[in-house]
Amino acid sequence: MIKSTMENLFYRSLRSKQIAITAIAFALFVSVISLVLYEGTKKSVTLEVNDEKTELKTSAHTVGQLLSDQEIEVADHDLVSPSVNTPIEEGLSIRWEQAKQVEIQIDQETKKVWTTESKVSDILAVADITLEENDEVQPSLQANLDDDQTISIQKAFQVTLVDGGSEKKIWSTSTTVADFLKRENIQLNEHDKLKQEADGIVTPGSVIEIVRVEKVTDVVEEPTNFAVVTQSDAKLLKGREKVVQEGKKGSVQRKFEVIKENGKEVSRTLLSEKVLEEPQKKIVSVGSKVMVAQASNKKPVTVSRGDSAPSGGKEFYVTATAYTAYCNGCTGKTATGINLRENPNLKVIAVDPSVIPLGSKVWVEGYGYAIAGDTGGAIKGKRIDLHVPTKSAAYNFGRRQVKVKIID
Incomplete structure (x- = not known):
């Protein structure tokens, strides 16, 4: 009885195990089939x-x-x-x-843009930034941007350059005068002047002016004037002059330092001077002899046009008037020292010494022989003034065209 019971229990246990194994195998089969079916639904993509x-x-x-x-x-x-x-x-x-944020520096302003582009030109296109011909970009437009790298743009503007007086407009991105000169390859010589400070700021519309300075040595030969020396001559009538020795100019060599700005001379400094030829002074004798004239008689002079002219001598026509020793502003003494108030009947005429030399003996048509012994402020050129003893005689004479002869 016991043995039979034990056998039954064994068979029951074995059957349970068989059922469990079968169930596990079935579940595994279903899983495999499901996986195959699931994998069959997947799609291949790149x-x-x-x-x-x-x-x-x-x-x-x-x-x-x-x-x-x-x-x-x-x-x-x-x-x-x-x-x-x-x-x-x-x-x-x-x-x-994956997009990245790029920082774009435009002069003093900063702009940020998200983009998946790496080429600088493409990034600027995304940021809707348009470049002008002379603008500067770092890195270059064709470069690919690295991580954390920024784009720097310097916008060009016009600057006026005045170099040696010549003016022109230049597009530039320089921020200082020194940088502008360097970029434009402009050299300053030793003495040139820059109107602005080298570290001065350059802005749109700035004017940068360079004065080109040149120092040169100039050697010239120049004439030197002669001195005029006068000496008194008692043999010459007062008012007359005689050249004893003609003057002659000398010459001197002068060395100058000349400074030119933009080609124009602004200063000239004498460095040295060398006399090449001494000048010869001019010596002039000046008459000191006072003319003493005696009246031929004490009767008044009668002016007549009937006097006959002498032969010889320089002859020409002049405009003649008459005056007295007692005219307004007159002292009675002539330029050659004749006292007409003491000698009212003397025949003396006032002349322009450049036409009729003082002291000359002359003959005047209608007046006769006389001495050129006086001058006058209004007596210029071919004009003479005849001395007469009275105002009435002067008025009667009036103004005439008369012939004059210089005898001596």
Whole structure:
């Protein structure tokens, strides 16, 4: 009885194990079939992440779901192609690029832009920045930007350059005068002047002026004037002069330091002087003899046009008037020292010494023989004034054209 019971229990245990194994095998079979069926539903796609490509199979329904399955978090500015809502299809190529923020420095202003581009020109296009011909960009437009690298733009502006008096307009991005001169390859010589400070700020419309200074040595020969020496001559009538020795100019060599600014001379400094030839002084004898005239009689002089002219002598016509020793402003003494108030009947005429020399003996038509012994402020050129003893005689004479002869 006991033996039979033990056998029954054994068979029951063995059957239970068989059932369990069968159940496990069935479950495993179902799992394998399910996995095969699941894998059969996956699609093959190409995923490009920041320029690195990967081939993979996915059961994701959309591009967004695929990226999420790959633990890729898509930010607002990232590039996803095709879009995240695109359904997954067999053989689909998917591209994702992570955007980065780029800082663009434009003169003193800063602009930030999110982009997936790396080429400088493409980044500027994304930032909607237009460059002019003379603007400067660092790095260059064709360069690829590294991480954390910024783009620097210097906008060009017009500057007026006045160099040696010549003016022109130049586009520049320089911030200081010194940098501007360096960029334009402008050299300053030793004596040149820069109107602005070298560290001065350059702004749009600035005027940079250079004065070109030149120092040269100039050697010239110049004439020197002679001195005029006068000496008294008692043999000459007062008012007359006689050249004893003609003057002759000398010559001197002078050495100058000449400073020119923009080609124009602004200063001349004498460095040395050398006499090449001494001048010869001019000696002039000046008459000191006082003329003493005696009246031929004490009767008044009668002016008549009937006096006959002497032969010989220089002859010409002049305008004649008459005066007395008692005219307004008259002293009664002539320029040659004759006292007409003491000798009212003397025949004396006032002349222009450049036409009729003082002291000359003359003959005047209608007046007779006389001495050129006086001058007058109004007696210029071919004009004479005849001395007569009375005012009435002067008035009667009036103004006439008369013939004059210089006898001696």
